[in-house]
Each structure stands twice: as C-alpha cells, then as structure tokens.
Amino acid sequence: MVVQHGKNQIELSLWDTAGQEDYDRLRPLSYPESDVVLMCFSLDAPQSLENLTEKWHPELAHFLERVPKIVVGLKSDLRDEVMAAAANYSPSSSSPSSASSSEERANFVTYEQGAQVAASLHCKYFECSAKTGKGLPEVFQAAVKLAMQSKMAKMRRRACSIL
Secondary structure, eight states: OEEEETTEEEEOOOOOOOOSGGGTTTGGGGOTTOOOEEEEEETTOHHHHHHIIIIIHHHHHHHOTTSOEEEEEEOHHHHHHHHHHHHTOOTTOOOHHHHTHHHHHHTSOOHHHHHHHHHHTTOEEEEOOTTTOTTHHHHHHHHHHHHHHHHHHHHHHHOOOOO
16 A cells, blocks of 8 residues: 655555454564554444454554554444434334444443543544545544554664764
C-alpha cells in the first residue's frame, strides 16, 4: 500500500499477526523493524477492546517500547447503521427490530470509550470501516506521520557530539 506524505510516496508493509496462544512465542519474531503499530479492535465486540488492553498493549509495550502505537476501532459502519436505525425509532413503533435497537447500541463500543482507552495507553485513536472506506485514509496518514516522526527522533538519538 502506498500513502502520500507531503511530496513523498511512502510504501507501507502491513503485517497481521496471529493472536492464538500457539503463536505467542513466534509472534515477536515479526516485530523487529516495525515503525508503527496499529492495535485494532472490533467496535461490535467490546471484548476485543478488553483484549487490546489486557493482552496486546502489554505485549507490544514490552517488545516495541519506543515504537508509536495507534488504537483503531474497526467496523464503524455497523455501529453507524444501528445508530441511524435508533434515530428513526419512535416509541409508537411496535416492530421487533426497533425494540431491540437499545440492546444493539449497548453491544457497540462508543467513540468516547475507544478514545478513553487509547488516551490511557498514550495512543492516538481512530475509527474506520473497511466496508465503506470511511476513516481509512486518516488511519494510514496518521500511521505514516507517526512513523516518520519516530524515525527522525531515532536519527537524532544516533547522532554523536564531539567537543
């Protein structure tokens, strides 16, 4: 994938790692040379956000301490559809689908919840939908920006001063 960053085109190599316990010892082999990490969770599965805080962030903080990380909520289109349906709900409606709309809303992670978790982890937060494309450019632009800033900081740390 190529992302435009100013006048430069940056090629991103995306790696999706296996999450099963069987891969816990192999997964870190894919971490070296990472410039940025996208820690993703599904907005329609609150448990996945919990997994991010309890499993993924601690592991990544251990192996990639100085690598910038971004929290990304996926499937925003599903939550948007439920919220739109809820906005059209009227108390006089007796359809089963409208009756369950408040239950469906409760099954989604809100923007505020995701942003709060990201802030507690000292990460930026974005939401996107692969289905509609909404938010994807912002995620990848932010990833490139953070990676470039991190690379510049590494270069400054490597410099030596001779007096």
